[in-house]
Each structure stands twice: as C-alpha cells, then as structure tokens.
Amino acid sequence: MSALPYLAAGWMLLVGVHGLVTSRNAVHAVGCLTVVQSGTYVLLLAVGYRRGGTAPYFTDIPAGTPVVDPVAQALTLTDVVVGAALTALLLALVLQTAKRHGTTDPDALTGLRG
Amino acid sequence: MSRAARVRLFWAAALLFAAGYVVACLELPPLGGPFHPYGERAVAAALGRRTANTVSSVNFDLRGFDTLGEEFVLFTAALGAVLLLRRTRDEHVSAPRPGRVLPTVRLAGTVLLPVVLVTGVYVVAHGQLTPGGGFQGGVVLATGLHLAYLAADYRVLRRVRPRAVLEVAEAVAAGAFALLGLIGLVRAGSFLENVLPLGTFGALASGGQVPVLNAAVGLEVASALVVVLAGFIDQALEIES
Numbered sequence: 001m002s003a004l005p006y007l008a009a010g011w012m013l014l015v016g017v018h019g020l021v022t023s024r025n026a027v028h029a030v031g032c033l034t035v036v037q038s039g040t041y042v043l044l045l046a047v048g049y050r051r052g053g054t055a056p057y058f059t060d061i062p063a064g065t066p067v068v069d070p071v072a073q074a075l076t077l078t079d080v081v082v083g084a085a086l087t088a089l090l091l092a093l094v095l096q097t098a099k100r101h102g103t104t105d106p107d108a109l110t111g112l113r114g
Numbered sequence: 115m116s117r118a119a120r121v122r123l124f125w126a127a128a129l130l131f132a133a134g135y136v137v138a139c140l141e142l143p144p145l146g147g148p149f150h151p152y153g154e155r156a157v158a159a160a161l162g163r164r165t166a167n168t169v170s171s172v173n174f175d176l177r178g179f180d181t182l183g184e185e186f187v188l189f190t191a192a193l194g195a196v197l198l199l200r201r202t203r204d205e206h207v208s209a210p211r212p213g214r215v216l217p218t219v220r221l222a223g224t225v226l227l228p229v230v231l232v233t234g235v236y237v238v239a240h241g242q243l244t245p246g247g248g249f250q251g252g253v254v255l256a257t258g259l260h261l262a263y264l265a266a267d268y269r270v271l272r273r274v275r276p277r278a279v280l281e282v283a284e285a286v287a288a289g290a291f292a293l294l295g296l297i298g299l300v301r302a303g304s305f306l307e308n309v310l311p312l313g314t315f316g317a318l319a320s321g322g323q324v325p326v327l328n329a330a331v332g333l334e335v336a337s338a339l340v341v342v343l344a345g346f347i348d349q350a351l352e353i354e355s
Binding site: 005006010048057 | 124139167188
C-alpha cells in the first residue's frame with residue numbers, strides 16, 4: 001500500500017475541513033485550519049520521500065549519495081513558516097472578535113460592528 | 115445557511131473529493147521511488163554553488179525571490195497581529211503580579227537560556243552547511259528568549275526582550291533581504307543574483323549570498339515571533355478593559 005501517505009494527507013484535509021464546518025468556537029476553527037495545513041506537509045514530504053535516501057545536505061556525505069527531494073522539503077519549510085504566521089494573525093483576529101462581540105462562536109456573529 | 119444544511123453540503127463535497135482524490139493517489143508514482151527530476155537538478159545546482167545544505171540552496175539561491183515573498187508574508191502577518199493586539203482607548207494597563215516559580219524550574223531556565231540562544235545563533239549561522247537555517251534558527255532564538263518568562267516572570271522577560279528594538283530589527287531584516295536583491299540587480303544584472311565569492315565547499319564561508327540572506331531571515335523570524343508573542347502576552351497579562 002504505497003499510496004497510504006498520500007491518502008493520509010487527503011484524510012487530514014477532510015478531517016480539518018469537517019472541524020471547520022462544524023466548529024462552534026473560532027479558536028477551535030483556527031486549530032482545524034492548522035490540521036488542514038498539516039495535510040499539505042504530509043503530502044509534500046511523501047512526494048519528496050526517496051527510499052534509502054538521507055537528509056539533503058552534503059557536509060559529511062559524498063556527492064552522489066541518494067537524498068530525499070530537497071525541493072519538496074524547501075516547499076514544506078515555506079508552508080510551515082507561512083502557516084505559523086497565519087495562525088498568529090488569525091488568533092489575534094479571534095481575540096479582537098471576542099473583545100468586541102463577547103463571543104467566539106462564528107454562528108453568533110451576525111453583523112458588522114465598529 | 116443553516117447548520118444542518120452546511121454539514122450536509124460538507125459531506126456531499128467530501129465524498130466527491132475523497133473519491134476523486136483516491137483515484138488520483140493510486141495513479142501517483144509509488145512512494146519513495148528514485149525518480150526526482152527537480153530534486154536531482156537542485157542537488158547538482160547546490161553542489162555547483164558550493165552550498166552543502168541543498169534545502170538552503172533552494173530557498174536562498176534557486177528560489178531566492180520566492181523566499182523574499184515569503185519573508186514579506188511573515189512581516190505582514192506579524193504587523194497585522196501587532197495592530198490587532200494593540201491596546202485600544204477603552205482599555206488600561208495593569209502591572210502583572212509576579213507568580214511563584216519552582217526553584218528547579220528557575221534553575222533549569224537560567225541554565226538553558228544562554229544554551230538555547232547560542233544554539234539558535236549556531237543553527238542560523240550554519241544554515242548553508244547543516245539542516246537548519248534562518249527560519250528554524252530564528253524560531254529557536256525567539257522561543258529560547260521566552261524561557262525567561264517561564265523561569266522567572268514577565269518583568270524579567272520585558273527586560274531581556276527590548277520590544278521597540280526588535281520591531282525595528284524586524285523591518286530592517288525584511289528590508290535587508292530586498293536590498294541584497296537590488297545589489298545583485300545593480301552589480302550582476304538580475305535581482306538576487308549572487309555577487310559574493312562562493313567560498314570553500316563545507317566551510318562556514320560558502321554558498322555566496324546564502325549565509326547572508328539566511329542571517330537576514332533569521333533576524334526577521336526571531337524578531338517577528340518575539341513581537342507577536344509579546345502582543346499576545348500583553349493581552350493576557352497586562353491589558354484590561
């Protein structure tokens with residue numbers, strides 16, 4: 001079953017979106033979004049994986065040693081950084097919403113308020 | 115849309131997506147295969163530019179322009195978080211009360227704080243050689259600083275964390291990346307083109323501009339993280355409505 005990591009990534013996406021759809025708390029929703037994003041890490045790392053490959057740095061291994069795909073790793077790194085920054089921004093938004101509206105339930109937010 | 119309708123819509127979409135996704139996954143190349151055309155080219159390019167850590171070479175050399183965009187995503191997100199978390203007119207600040215810290219925690223924090231900071235600097239500085247780099251090292255630096263909060267209390271953290279300086283450092287680091295790109299444009303004819311000597315493979319001075327861009331990103335990540343966490347901690351401890 002060599003497609004299992006790919007399927008696991010899709011599963012994480014669906015579980016996260018399910019959490020987003022049914023969420024009654026905005027902090028919980030932000031957590032679910034990070035689960036969705038973790039699915040992309042799993043997918044990228046699965047795509048870049050190479051059986052028998054080692055970490056892609058050549059300080060103490062000879063050139064020509066099989067390594068895992070560094071491009072997929074670099075993309076995952078980008079993903080992690082952007083994800084962390086986005087999570088911080090979203091949590092700050094939730095904090096403001098809680099202060100202004102007194103609730104973190106997305107369904108209870110009905111109108112715009114200054 | 116009502117709650118029940120929303121959940122039904124999700125299930126319909128999820129089943130459709132799952133069916134298509136499973137078919138797509140079964141057609142993908144098997145996991146761990148030897149065919150990685152981009153990876154092989156990236157490794158060859160990194161070795162040619164005397165950068166031992168291929169991931170850093172991809173991020174700061176091959177995809178340098180992309181990383182510039184990523185750095186500005188980080189900068190903008192941190193700026194947005196700080197704006198959202200600032201004190202508004204109807205809120206006032208109260209001094210947080212010091213909490214009790216177990217002596218063992220205090221000792222562990224005091225011993226670990228300098229170790230973690232040195233480790234962070236090491237990870238940033240060796241980004242072109244070993245796994246790690248500006249992003250990872252920056253996070254180590256910023257989280258390490260918060261050992262002061264765990265081991266002592268908020269007032270100590272405020273003393274070891276000059277927030278105003280770090281806010282400036284964040285902007286300067288983001289600007290430095292763009293400026294290095296412009297130097298490449300002026301000296302070599304294209305944005306972010308390497309103008310530095312490539313150095314010796316495997317030595318600290320190797321990879322041309324990679325360590326310099328790495329350092330800029332390390333400073334940016336560390337200061338952005340500290341500033342954002344400062345905003346959150348202020349909200350939790352000091353600001354009352």
